[in-house]
Amino acid sequence: MGGKLYGPTTLQQRKNHTINTTIHTTPPTTNSLITTIIPPELYIKICEHLTPDDLFSLSQVSKYFRNLLCSTSTATQAIWRNSRLRYLIYPRCPTPPDGMDERQYVLITNLAIRCQFCFHPRKQSQIYWAFRVRCCLDCFHHRTVSEYRLINHYKIPKDSLCGLTYTAPCNYKIYWKDDIREAQENYMTALESNNLAEYIKKQTIKLNKQLEQIELQEWEFKNEMARWNYQNTLLFDEIKLRSSCIAEETAMEMGLDIEKLQDWGIYWYPIGNVCRTLTEDDWIDWRREVETECSRIKRKSQKWFHRFSMKSTIY
Template sequence: MRFKKVLDCLFGFMLKSNKMKYLVQVLINNVKVRKGLCSCFDPFGSASRKIHDDDQFYYLSSSSSASTISTILQVAQTIPSEILIEICGYLHPQDLYSLASVCKRYRSLLWSKSSTTTQQIWRTSRLKYVVNLSLAPPTKMSEQQYIWLMVLLNKCMFCDERKKLKLTMYWEFRMYCCKKCLNERIVSRQTLLNEYNVSEELMECFPRLLKGVNSRDPILYLKKDVIKTLNYYNQLKVFERNQWIKRQEIKINKLQLENEKYNNLHDQTRYDHTEKIERLLIKLHE
């Protein structure tokens, strides 16, 4: 158990403190790997999510006495920051994610999107433990968001679908979801042209779903991206619009190349060779 081994290492730092040694031993003895419900944190804002049978997270045993739990929380609050940061350097991203649910202090350390220390902790863990994920996250995306999307997320972001073959990463929309939930959130190019009278030139200003193996697939956009872009466009002064469209087209073209790179990287990281073939066959028959 990685988490237990790392906590054992604390004794190397704490030989002069018998009290701390005792508290850490209590923490080790009462942190369990179990299945069920656990309070965790969604990198995109949600405060909690259900953990199902496939997941394993570290959390305090429900059979622990109130005094024991109090002692464990005391440990969480008294471990010096420099030692805690040192410990985190040995943890897999899954363990960091679990550790963030222990207490507010750990959450503050591990879930900050602006702290250089937090980002370094997650970056170190990613480079050490996640095969194929050496590429840095996109600009404005935190390390924990990046790792969550690439590795840790194992169910549809919008429903309880957990079958791997039914889930797909749409990096251009920052979504890992099933087909049903995707269809509820997208709109086709033809619909925008025919029903909403969106001009052809504006159509090039929306982030779009990358083409799959089937060239007959329609061009699709995320509804909320379309609404956001149209609202911004309509607020521009008339003489500003043409220049804005040109700049936006260049931006979107660059973004599409980046999205393709991260989509491919996600598939290399998440799926083995057999799974890749199975997914390709499913797409060919859609």
């Protein structure tokens, strides 16, 4: 009955054995596996060949990838900048506006289409370059305040706003609420240190530089949108013209009335609201679709003609 005992015998030895076993049997985390398999240098090299969409999707895979792609390091900014300049037609500026990193620059101009505050799927959003945000009209009104209200209602000195960027629809200056507190603190610090004149001068120079950059960004964005709309209009007209010619040729070959093609719904290519460059395979499929529909219409018309011919013969 008195066999030899193996392993821990006392209670303290059993506790220590359990702790050590738990420590050694704990699987390594995902981050440690990633850093072991893919070194950061190689990972950065791989990311140089990814599109901005791929980079944004990769940043949502894990915390490690997000920290790596959402940091403000020089290597991360270079990844987003190279991807933007290589794969995107717009924006093409060498550097983003002040206070905005490369990821945010790509996000609000190309990837994000919703308001970054309420994320409402049905509200139209707009980029406000003065505040470096994309938001809907409701969130814009909620997060901004007019200069008139700041001066007359909140009794804020006008000079304290000298360094803040603003948007001026109809010559009414609108400021971002989150920027007001910091501007007031800087103004009071300069006032207490008897350096107010120098502070106002520096802030005015800084503001003029920022306004020039904002104007450049707005002009580039509007110009790109106008060019994009113009190209889409030309593309849409070209698709309509070519698809109608194919439909008319097919109808004439099959002996159908060309004037009724629009009533039959086979006159224009059904591109909907999305314009894209159609390939030759798309046009071949469209011709087959037109031929199939014309054959169906021809058989149907012959069936009705044969039926009425039989009735006229009987009567």
